[in-house]
Amino acid sequence: MIRPAHSPSLTTYTLKQAIVLFIFCSVSAPSHALTIYTESWPPISYMADNKLTGMGVEIVQALQSKLDNKDAIQLVPWVRGYKALLDGPDVMLFSVGRSSEREKLMIMLGPIAISSTSVYTRKGNAKRLLALGDGIYKQAIGSYRGSIFADTAAKKGFSKIDLAPTPQITATKLMANRFDLWVDGSVVVASVLKEIGHSADEVEKVMTLDSLELYLAFSHQTPARTIQEWEEALIWLKKEGLFQKIHRKWLPNEAPPLEVNVLKPPA
Structure with missing residues (x-):
C-alpha cells in the first residue's frame, strides 16, 4: 500500500506520541512520597469527631491538593515525630517552631503562623x-x-x-x-x-x-526537587489568597504571614 504524502510515518507518529506522553507525565506526576507527621496541638492540628483537623492540617491538605500528593497525615506524639524528622529520610513534620538550632538540623518551609x-x-x-x-x-x-x-x-x-x-x-x-x-x-x-x-x-x-514563627519541616535528606515543589505550592497558596482564608478561619485575631522562606542547613 502506498501511504499518502501528507501522512506521517509510523516512526514519526510513535515519536510524537512518546513526546506527548513524556510531557503529560512530567506535568501531572504526583509529588515525591513523604511520611507526614503532626502532633495534637489545637487549633493547629488535632482530632475532632475522629477526624484530623486544624489550621496547619488544612494548609498542608491544600498544598497536597495542589501537588497531587496523597500521603496520609499521621497524628503522633511530638517526640516520635521529631525523632523521625531528624532520623529521616523523606519525613515532613508540622508545625515546627523556628530556632537557630533547628535550622542546622532540618529544612524549614514557611512560615505558616506566628505565635x-x-x-x-x-x-x-x-x-x-x-x-x-x-x-x-x-x-x-x-x-x-x-x-x-x-x-x-x-x-x-x-x-x-x-x-x-x-x-x-x-x-x-x-x-x-x-x-x-x-x-x-x-x-x-x-x-x-x-x-x-x-x-x-x-x-x-x-x-x-x-x-515564634511556625514552619513545615522536612528531613534534611529530602530531595531538593521535593522542597522546590512544596515551596512553589505555598507561594501559589499565599498568592491566590487561599492561605489567608484558612489562617483567618482558625486564627481570626492574628495576622497571616505572607512571605515564603526556605531555610536549609549549611552545606
Missing part, C-alpha cells in the same frame, strides 16, 4: 509571681517534652522545668495546682484549655519570652 512563647498562670496569680523578681526563675514551670517552649524557658533562666508528654497534660497539671507556671505558644493556649475542660478566662499571661 509567641509565653508564660501563663492561673487567674489571679500573675501579680504575686512577678513580685518575686528574679526568684520567679526558680519556680517550677510546666512544658512538654522536646518542645521549643521548654528549650526557650531554659534559655531564659528557668531552672526547674516539669516535662510532660503533651501540652494537654501540662495544662491539666497547672489547673490542678501541681505548679504555678506554664509555657506554650500563645495561639494554642485557649484551645488546649478547652480540650481539658477549662477556658482561657481561667489563666492569665505572666510574661512573653520570645516571638
Whole structure:
C-alpha cells in the first residue's frame, strides 16, 4: 500500500506520541512520597469527631491538593515525630517552631503562623509571681517534652522545668495546682484549655519570652526537587489568597504571614 504524502510515518507518529506522553507525565506526576507527621496541638492540628483537623492540617491538605500528593497525615506524639524528622529520610513534620538550632538540623518551609512563647498562670496569680523578681526563675514551670517552649524557658533562666508528654497534660497539671507556671505558644493556649475542660478566662499571661514563627519541616535528606515543589505550592497558596482564608478561619485575631522562606542547613 502506498501511504499518502501528507501522512506521517509510523516512526514519526510513535515519536510524537512518546513526546506527548513524556510531557503529560512530567506535568501531572504526583509529588515525591513523604511520611507526614503532626502532633495534637489545637487549633493547629488535632482530632475532632475522629477526624484530623486544624489550621496547619488544612494548609498542608491544600498544598497536597495542589501537588497531587496523597500521603496520609499521621497524628503522633511530638517526640516520635521529631525523632523521625531528624532520623529521616523523606519525613515532613508540622508545625515546627523556628530556632537557630533547628535550622542546622532540618529544612524549614514557611512560615505558616506566628505565635509567641509565653508564660501563663492561673487567674489571679500573675501579680504575686512577678513580685518575686528574679526568684520567679526558680519556680517550677510546666512544658512538654522536646518542645521549643521548654528549650526557650531554659534559655531564659528557668531552672526547674516539669516535662510532660503533651501540652494537654501540662495544662491539666497547672489547673490542678501541681505548679504555678506554664509555657506554650500563645495561639494554642485557649484551645488546649478547652480540650481539658477549662477556658482561657481561667489563666492569665505572666510574661512573653520570645516571638515564634511556625514552619513545615522536612528531613534534611529530602530531595531538593521535593522542597522546590512544596515551596512553589505555598507561594501559589499565599498568592491566590487561599492561605489567608484558612489562617483567618482558625486564627481570626492574628495576622497571616505572607512571605515564603526556605531555610536549609549549611552545606
